[in-house]
Amino acid sequence: LRVLKKQDPALLKQADLTSLRALFLAGEPLDEPTAAWIAGALGKPVIDNYWQTETGWPMLAIPRGVEALPTRLGSPGVPSAGFNLTLRNELTGEPCPPGEKGVLTLDYPLPPGCMSTVWGDDKRFVSTYWSSIPNQQVYSTFDWGVQDEDGYVTILGRTDDVINVAGHRLGTREIEEALSSHAAVAEVAVVGVTDPLKGQAAMAFVVLRDAQAYADTKKRGKLDTELTATVDRQLGAIARPSRVVVVSMLPKTRSGKLLRRAIAALAEGREPGDLPTIEDPAALQQVREALDDGGGK
DSSP states (O other): TGGGGGGGGGGSSSSSOOOOEEOOOOSSOHHHHHHHHHHHHHHHEOOOOOTTTTTTSSEEOOOOOTOOOOOOOOOOOOOTOOOOEEEEOOOOOBBBOOOOOOEEOOOOOOOOOEEEEEOOOHHHHHHHSSSSSOOOOEEEEEEEEOOOOOOOEEEEEEEEEEEEEEEEOOHHHHHHHHHTTTEEEEEEEEEEEEEEETEEEEEEEEEEEEGGGHHHHHHHHHHHHHHHHHHHHHHHHGOOOOOEEEEOOOOTTTTTTOOHHHHHHHHHTOOOOTTTBBOOOHHHHHHHHHHHTOOOO
């Protein structure tokens, strides 16, 4: 969908969509600005969901035809039947009240169809998935999120993608969503990089809808100011990216997931290692060249 944002919206109107009842999504979490854009462009419901390979079924969803629940842009929905899902404080293990960020966990027993062990290594299954939350033996998804008073959960990113900026815990998806709300942005990835003063700082890699419109230095500088101001306005100055790097594509797996760890490694001057699932190695090379050229702020 983020790639489609680079195209002329009129193209969506050229096809006969009368037989399309809804758009169902998987892969990367759908941010609110992109969800609003595609729902408005198609004039159809956009149905997101959240699951893992290990669970075999969505943990969060809006079950169409089962419960007449409205969708909420930016949220994949509410816990699915059979999944005893709780957001827990990563330091205490206690359940989080509505509005407080925490780690998504599942209490046992897991529903049928979920991963039940690591083949030939039961101890590894327990130590990896069931032992990371303090004072609790619960399944950790290793995903960071927040739940509202009505039970809708918003995914904020992997726990290892949460960055610590001067003592403030920030989900990379929060910053990505703020940047995506700018009309010039088609796609964005935010990573945390080591900072000698703050501990970590956010760095943004942005794909523009029309890169030629910001080709000259003055326009590009104005855009950088607007992007950082957008983050300041929505999240506060603490979340402001230390640098915005413009690229024409972002490195992803063949299933469409952003390779944030690989991007972060390049941003810190490290090699990303072997990436057997990368869709297009040229995307990673472009990130490397953009960093070497000093592209962005």
